[in-house]
Amino acid sequence: MATGMLHSHYLFVVLFTLIYLIKTILLLSDRDELLEKFKKKTKVLEIIVSFGFLATGVFLMFQMPHIPTLMYVKIGLVVLSIPLAVVGYKKKNKVLATLSFFLIVVSFGIAQKVKKEKAGGTILAMSGKEIFEEKCTLCHGGDGKLGMSGSKDLSVTQLDHAGIVTIVTVGKNTMASYKSTLSAEQIEAVASYIETDIKGK
Ligand code: HEC
Numbered sequence: 001m002a003t004g005m006l007h008s009h010y011l012f013v014v015l016f017t018l019i020y021l022i023k024t025i026l027l028l029s030d031r032d033e034l035l036e037k038f039k040k041k042t043k044v045l046e047i048i049v050s051f052g053f054l055a056t057g058v059f060l061m062f063q064m065p066h067i068p069t070l071m072y073v074k075i076g077l078v079v080l081s082i083p084l085a086v087v088g089y090k091k092k093n094k095v096l097a098t099l100s101f102f103l104i105v106v107s108f109g110i111a112q113k114v115k116k117e118k119a120g121g122t123i124l125a126m127s128g129k130e131i132f133e134e135k136c137t138l139c140h141g142g143d144g145k146l147g148m149s150g151s152k153d154l155s156v157t158q159l160d161h162a163g164i165v166t167i168v169t170v171g172k173n174t175m176a177s178y179k180s181t182l183s184a185e186q187i188e189a190v191a192s193y194i195e196t197d198i199k200g201k
Pocket of ligand 1: 131132135136137138139140148149150151152153154156157158159163164167168172173174175176178190191
């Protein structure tokens, strides 16, 4: 669900930026007539795209376990760019319009940076399956049955969700604790993956 949302958010952002890029180019190159035509043609599309962009953005924000400071900067820039764009394109003020476009692009860059910083930290960046494949298959194998270095067969584990979360968080014997390498959300995700895709299979 969250991944689908993320993809729609990207799609909306790309469309939104594209519309603005074209508008900015037309404005800067004094193609007033074309700009008016383009504005008319894309009016409805723009409303849909802007709404989708904001709605998916807000939805995703509420999915985040904690909102990084940079995210606020990003939202601030997007919010600031809207009145600038409205005034800029209406009054055909090149400076304001360009500034507005620039803010959108910068906030795009910030979003990428937030994503990179959180690469080790968010449910959106990595699914339970991906975490399992990267961190756990060495000992447990892709199907949980490998049993390397005395590890338990996860397909027959008697542990419930909370039990799995505890073992992964604090570790047990040769299995290290993942408290410092995985976030609480990632541990939740990997535990859910074991429950749905490995246990009893
Ligand atoms: C270095 C090898 C190793 C890695 C890597 C490893 N484990 Fe383990 N795991 C073990 C061992 C050994 C045990 C058995 C511990 C014991 O009971 O003595 C175990 C036990 C478990 C158990 C308890 C099973 C049961 O029924 O008691 C779970 C759940 C588990 N591991 C999940 C994971 C997850 C999730 C990961 C990846 C984040 C992971 N393990 C990575 C070695 C490993």
